[in-house]
Amino acid sequence: MYRFLLTPRWLAGILLALAAVAVCLWLGSWQLGRFKEKAAAQHAVPLPSAPPVPLSQILTPQQPLVGTDTAGRAVTTSGTYDTPNQLLVPNRTVEGVKGFYVLTPLRTSDGQAVAVVRGWAASSPTNARPPSPPSGHVTVTGRLHPSENSGRNGAVAGGLPPGQLGTLTPAALVNILPYAVHDGWVAADTAPTGLMSLASLQPQSGDGLNLRAFQSLGYTLEWFVFAGFVAFMGFRLARHEAEAAEDRALGLDLAASTPH
Incomplete structure (x- = not known):
């Protein structure tokens, strides 16, 4: 009854359907992997217990980005604070309380700067007057954090x-500062009066289960649905063809039996 499946037309259709199902399953698996990566990024990076090392030993020309292996490292860096370009970073929640970071660029001897978050305050940044940083050459010890996802607070950053500042990224800072900034940011160990130090804040390896993560999950389901739809339609077409062949074998071909 299903011998028609061995005809060239049906063999070509079967191969095309199998290829479509394989592609859909591969794309679905890839999207599922993307979702798992986003979900894994939700977990905080443990704080390493190693003693502080110079920031220049971690962020090098060969490795200029903060990765999961360097996030949370205790670092030291020296330079002068750029007080006129001090920034407030709103909508930052610590222990369930919303507040803002106080970010002051630290100009280093290599001609670049590093974003130093000197502390956090539990209030709105509107009309806030954070304490000024010390003048002159200083050495800062703190914890290294990776740059935030550029999509964070993107709707209100403009x-x-x-x-x-809406996002703690070099791309956001380069639009404000007249000099280059290292990747990531440093949470200073000590905070001035009126601010809380973020040295014990565990750095996040990503933004975790955000909207984009759930979009990846939605695309995963779509590709698996497409694969199931192709398989179902192939089965239905083959079943319909087999029933038509069986009707013809029994002399029940409606077209042939219709009176003229």
């Missing part, structure tokens, strides 16, 4: 007033 509407922030002057002196505020």
Whole structure:
């Protein structure tokens, strides 16, 4: 009854359907892997217990980015604070309380700068007057954090007033500062009066289960549904062809039996 499946037309259709199912399953598996990566990024990076090392030993021309192996490392860096370009980073929650970071660029001897978060305050940055950083040459010890995802607070970053920053990324800082900034940021061990130190804050390896992560999960389901739909339609077409062949064998071909 299913001998028609061995005809060239049906063999070509079967191969095409199998290829389509394989592609859909591969794309679905790839999207599922993307979702798992986003879900894994939700977990905080443990704070290493190694003693502080110079930041220049971690961020090098060969390895300029903060990765999961360097996030949370205790580092030291020296330079002068760029007080006129101090920034406030709003909508930052610590222990369930919303507040803002106080970020002051530290100009280093290599001609670049590093973003130093000197502390956090549990209030709105509107009309806030954070303490000024010390003048002159200073040495800062703190914990290294990776740059935030560029999509964080992206909807409101463009509407922030002057002196505020939406995302802790070099790309966001380069639009404000007249010099280059290292990747990531340093949470200073000590904070001035009125601010809380973020040295014990565990760095995140990513933004975790955000909207984009669930979009990946949605695409995963879509590809698996497409694969199932192709298989189902192939089965239905083959079943319909087999029933038609059986009807013809029994002399029940409606077209042939219709009176003229």
